[in-house]
Structures are given as C-alpha cells and as structure tokens.
Amino acid sequence: MKIAIVGAGPAGLYFAYLMKKADPAHDILVLEQNQKGATYGFGVVFSDAALTHLEDADDAFYAALDARAEHWDDLTIVHRGERVPIDGNGFSGISRLALLEILQDLCAEAGVEVCHGETIEDLERFDDCDLVVGADGVNSTVRRLLDARFQPQVSELTNRFIWYGTGKVFPTLSLTFRSHDTGSYVAHHYRYAPDKSTFIVECDAETFERGGFEQMEPEASRRLCEEIFASDLEGHPLISNTSIWRRFPVLTNANWRAGNTVLIGDALRSIHFSIGSGTRLAMEDAIALFQAFQKQPGKVSDALDLFIEGRKPQVEKLLSGARGSYEWYEEFASRLALDPMALAYDYMTRSGRVSEERLAKIAPRFTNAWRAQRSSAPPVLR
Numbered sequence: 396m397k398i399a400i401v402g403a404g405p406a407g408l409y410f411a412y413l414m415k416k417a418d419p420a421h422d423i424l425v426l427e428q429n430q431k432g433a434t435y436g437f438g439v440v441f442s443d444a445a446l447t448h449l450e451d452a453d454d455a456f457y458a459a460l461d462a463r464a465e466h467w468d469d470l471t472i473v474h475r476g477e478r479v480p481i482d483g484n485g486f487s488g489i490s491r492l493a494l495l496e497i498l499q500d501l502c503a504e505a506g507v508e509v510c511h512g513e514t515i516e517d518l519e520r521f522d523d524c525d526l527v528v529g530a531d532g533v534n535s536t537v538r539r540l541l542d543a544r545f546q547p548q549v550s551e552l553t554n555r556f557i558w559y560g561t562g563k564v565f566p567t568l569s570l571t572f573r574s575h576d577t578g579s580y581v582a583h584h585y586r587y588a589p590d591k592s593t594f595i596v597e598c599d600a601e602t603f604e605r606g607g608f609e610q611m612e613p614e615a616s617r618r619l620c621e622e623i624f625a626s627d628l629e630g631h632p633l634i635s636n637t638s639i640w641r642r643f644p645v646l647t648n649a650n651w652r653a654g655n656t657v658l659i660g661d662a663l664r665s666i667h668f669s670i671g672s673g674t675r676l677a678m679e680d681a682i683a684l685f686q687a688f689q690k691q692p693g694k695v696s697d698a699l700d701l702f703i704e705g706r707k708p709q710v711e712k713l714l715s716g717a718r719g720s721y722e723w724y725e726e727f728a729s730r731l732a733l734d735p736m737a738l739a740y741d742y743m744t745r746s747g748r749v750s751e752e753r754l755a756k757i758a759p760r761f762t763n764a765w766r767a768q769r770s771s772a773p774p775v776l777r
C-alpha cells in the first residue's frame with residue numbers, strides 16, 4: 396500500500412512504524428512541517444493502564460519508553476499548603492521530544508521515510524495514495540481541507556491555561572491550588588526527566604482578567620505565575636517554550652473518514668489535559684487503525700470502517716470522562732472552600748465514573764483516610 400501521513404507527532408509516527416514493521420513492502424511517507432528536534436511543550440504523562448496497552452501493542456516501543464521515563468505511584472493534591480497523597484495513581488512522564496526521538500528512531504529502523512520541514516497545504520499530491528492519514532494535530536490542515544466531509548465541531552472552554560517547564564523536580568504528579576490577590580489558580584505539574592518538570596498553570600476567566608494577563612507581555616506573565624507558585628517552585632524559574640495563554644478547544648468530528656482519508660489523534664478529537672490522556676489516545680488510535688488493517692489487509696475502505704466501528708465507542712466513553720473532568724476545572728474556584736481532604740475526594744470523583752466503592756479499590760489508603768476524617772468531622776466549608 397502507498398500511505399501518506401501528515402504530521403509526525405505521536406499518532407502519525409506510531410502508525411507509520413507499526414504498519415511498516417508489520418509489512419516492509421508498504422510505501423510510507425510521513426510529512427512534518429517542523430524541523431527535526433523542534434516541538435511544542437515539555438513533557439507528557441501516561442497512566443500505568445495506558446502503558447500496559449502500549450506494552451501489549453509493541454515491545455520495542457514500550458522498552459524504549461520505559462527506559463527513558465520517570466515513574467511514580469501517587470497523585471498529590473496540594474491545597475492550603477497541605478499535601479494529600481492519593482495512592483493507586485501510577486504514572487510515567489517523559490519529555491515530548493524524547494518520545495518523538497524514540498518514535499523517529501523506530502521509524503528509521505523500520506524503513507519509514509519521514510520528511511521534516513514540509514508543510515502540507517493541499518491534498519492533490521496524495522491522489523495516487525491508497526491511504527491518507529491526517530495526524531496533524533488539533534489545528535489539522537487535512538481536516539480543514541475536507542471540512543464539509545468531516546464536519547468538525549469546536550468550542551472553547553472558558554478557563555485559561557499556559558504550559559511552562561521548570562527545573563524544580565516534583566516527586567509525583569501534583570495538582571496545586573493557590574489563592575492570590577487576583578483570584579484562584581491551579582498548577583498541574585510533574586517531572587518528565589530527572590532534572591525537569593512540566594508546570595501548567597490554569598485559572599478561570601475572571602481571574603485571568605483581574606490578573607491583567609491579556610495585556611501582559613509574556614515575560615511579565617511568567618514572573619507573575621512564578622510569584623503565585625513561589626512556595627512550590629522554591630526559587631526555580633518557570634521556563635517558557637513560546638508559552639502562551641490559551642483556551643482549551645473541545646473538538647469532535649461527525650465523520651472520521653472522507654473516502655480514503657482518515658483522521659487520528661488530536662486532529663480527530665481533543666482530550667482535556669486534566670485526564671492526561673491526549674498522547675495516549677493519539678497512540679491508541681494509531682494501534683486501532685493498524686489493527687484494522689491487520690484484519691482487512693489491503694482493503695482500505697473495509698479497514699477504515701472497522702477502525703471506526705471498534706474505536707468510536709471507546710473514544711466516546713473517554714470523552715465523557717474528560718467532559719466531567721473539564722467541567723470540574725471550569726468551576727474549581729468554587730470548590731476551594733472545601734478542606735484539603737474533601738477537595739481531594741471531590742476531585743477524584745469528578746468524572747462521575749468513580750463511585751466511593753470504586754475509589755476504595757483504586758486508592759484504599761486515601762479512601763480510608765477520607766472515611767476516617769468524614770466520620771470524625773463533616774467536610775469543612777470556610
């Protein structure tokens with residue numbers, strides 16, 4: 396098969412690698428607008444469950460990822476300066492660049508051609524391809540060019556967020572809530588290398604306005620965020636990688652394919668970073684698409700239908716969990732009246748899919764501590 400893949404992010408590279416490894420006769424070309432070594436952001440996280448799925452799909456990729464990732468078992472909620480550890484939340488963090496390097500090396504070994512510095516602006520050059528994969532991220536050009544057929548829907552959340560890095564190393568994935576003169580803030584932070592962490596700052600629209608971030612120079616924004624989280628950063632600066640304040644776009648597509656062109660990863664749908672699953676989902680799309688072609692070799696239309704039929708219900712379930720999660724963040728300032736333990740419980744059950752019984756199985760240490768506090772004193776609102 397002749398396959399063109401637009402975008403050398405996790406979804407595009409992983410799909411290219413799996414297909415070429417399974418059948419070296421495939422002619423696969425990946426086109427990426429960025430130069431090699433350039434990317435946005437800092438680190439990404441995978442839950443233990445996501446890693447198991449990746450391990451099942453391909454040993455070589457999993458082994459390379461595992462060797463370079465940072466691991467931890469607990470999630471930590473920090474509120475009013477108090478740390479609440481939540482067990483049963485194993486995650487691994489890796490730099491986005493390291494992840495891309497691993498995938499680029501595997502693609503090179505398998506014989507996939509990856510062309511960097513190639514921006515796709517039309518689809519005519521793919522007329523002779525059997526399959527075209529739009530893996531070009533949340534602002535996908537492939538999707539835009541076939542807009543009428545994919546029928547995307549996009550809306551933006553009201554919260555603002557900005558993605559920084561820092562040299563401060565955090566022991567676990569942490570959520571730190573801080574109140575400031577300008578309003579309420581939360582940082583999502585975790586280490587992704589022995590000496591580096593991701594540090595995403597989020598606030599609601601009113602806080603963003605009161606803080607004056609809209610008119611602020613990027614350097615002043617960075618310094619104000621450092622001031623708000625000074626006690627967490629302990630003197631380490633926040634690092635910008637052309638970091639800008641954004642609103643999260645909630646994106647879905649009514650149709651996942653248009654003829655022999657299919658979308659995967661963020662081009663297909665975005666998933667809120669608070670459930671830490673964007674990269675995981677993008678790579679699981681790649682696995683599902685690859686597996687559909689294993690079942691329907693050479694039959695592009697049948698394989699695409701099989702991919703959509705099998706994958707859509709799984710994605711819809713995750714999106715519904717993500718909805719519960721981002722709705723919680725959109726309202727997080729109103730929850731800060733809860734004491735740290737009650738806030739942590741409220742957070743853990745935010746998706747609507749985790750009951751107290753289920754939480755007791757996932758995080759027995761935390762649930763026991765929460766139950767002990769609740770029986771001695773009801774949640775304190777102040």
Ligand SMILES: Cc1cc2nc3c(=O)[nH]c(=O)nc-3n(C[C@H](O)[C@H](O)[C@H](O)COP(=O)(O)OP(=O)(O)OC[C@H]3O[C@@H](n4cnc5c(N)ncnc54)[C@H](O)[C@@H]3O)c2cc1C
Nearest residue numbers: 402404405406428440514515531532536660661673674677
């Ligand atoms: C603040 C923030 C925090 C996040 N945190 C996490 C996290 O902790 N864990 C996690 O799993 N995910 C996280 N994500 C999401 C994650 O980054 C994405 O979900 C993931 O990268 C999607 O992979 P992808 O391959 O679909 O798209 P991308 O990684 O976006 O790759 C798309 C590629 O296509 C290229 N491209 C775009 N247009 C063209 C064109 N016209 N021609 C050629 N190339 C093109 C782009 O340059 C890019 O390299 C976060 C996202 C944000 C915004």
